Amino acid sequence: MRHALSAAGLCLGLTFAAPALAYDGPLLDSAGCPQDDVSIVVLGDSLADGLWGSFFRAFARCGTVEVHRGTTVSDGLTRTAPEEWVGRIAGPAEGADLIVVQMGANDIQNIREGTTRAVFGSPEWDAAYAARAESLGAALAATGADVVWLGLPIVGEARFEDSYRAITALQAAAAEKAGILFVDTHEPTTFGLGGFVMSAEVGGTLRQVRVTDQVHFTEIGYDVVAGLLSREVERIFLSAGREAAIDGLALQ
Template structure:
């Protein structure tokens, strides 16, 4: 096979900045059916059997080139896919919010452009709910059944604004013990996906309508953003894309070049409408396309190197 590993240190991935473009047309439906919604998280703590807490991975540097954001060198999985001219598999992992992200990315990264956006998200799951579903084990089973993904998009948190039972005692929400347990599980999921060759992105949650819930979600976003910084994973902050000019929750936001007033939120004050999901993922879709095109360009340069070396 081509000498990817010998060339990987010659380049880094150029990422496009996160765009805050307006959403496409008004449509809060998927396949003619209302979009599935998750129930508002409860404040009660559900006892669970704790999973082993892995040691956090060492921070991975995010090199900078000419002031433009870059990430890690190309993953071998993606390089192999583009070399074989295969479809880029984008796996979306998360809860019901992840369902919305999947639908939005499916529309923006179509099969006609050689993408395959796969839904691995599932309603009513989270890192505090391992008694009902261990996310690391479940993801490992999904990948074993379907094969690896080139790019993984992750979003959790709306179901995790509660304490967790671990090490024989309850840990309150955002307490040091809670952060240790949940952080270990988050790290384990990211490491699992990377070990299977995926480039990982984490998508944060938007502004919430209920003030008390929004305060928890803002703290949750900060926790995940710091964790992703430690792991060298791009964190996509969607909160600024879900508010009005004053920074307040807004069910309607300007859309399109003419700024047409468009419904961006679901009735529960938690989820987005379909145009809303497209709105908050447009920048991510741009970044994925940029990453893939850079990998294709890199693969093309390698082809020329290999051809020249054979002369």
């Protein structure tokens, strides 16, 4: 089953209510439950693992939604080839409706390919990383599922920030080349402030959205990031419901 995604529904819906930063956009559970079976795969590193948790919590009540965990903590594209990443979800990716990808938090390191080494930050590294990202994007697109690749969020560690932005730019270019949707998470995770924040008002309550390492999120923080995809997930669910209704029509 394949459903078209668009960028139109990716607005966070950020508002301000001084003095607290506020988020009043949708979370994943606003999509409800589909009538027909829907399969979702989450692929990537520890950031993606947090997103998997958000998807799992949001749809645990839905007997028609299966959320597959294709995450590996402390891994990425510099350490692991794209073919291996795809191999990890070979089963779940067959017939998947949506594949969500986020990785790169561990990719500030050199790339070794055989006897050669590309040093992080060099033109050779950029070329090698771009090739890996393009290979992963193309392989995921070939599964027939809708694919959404999320970029890296803003982080509180200044020594990571510029590198994460560079990695995200390479991923965005690779996603565009593969014809899959890329979603920026850097600006949305500033909550409209333009910089890093530890807490924000979510659902009318001030909540801590980042953990002490200033890279990862709390549960509610991950829920907010996953909420970037709520409109798209809802479209997939509605499409699944229409297909179920058509399949249920009795032929005359």
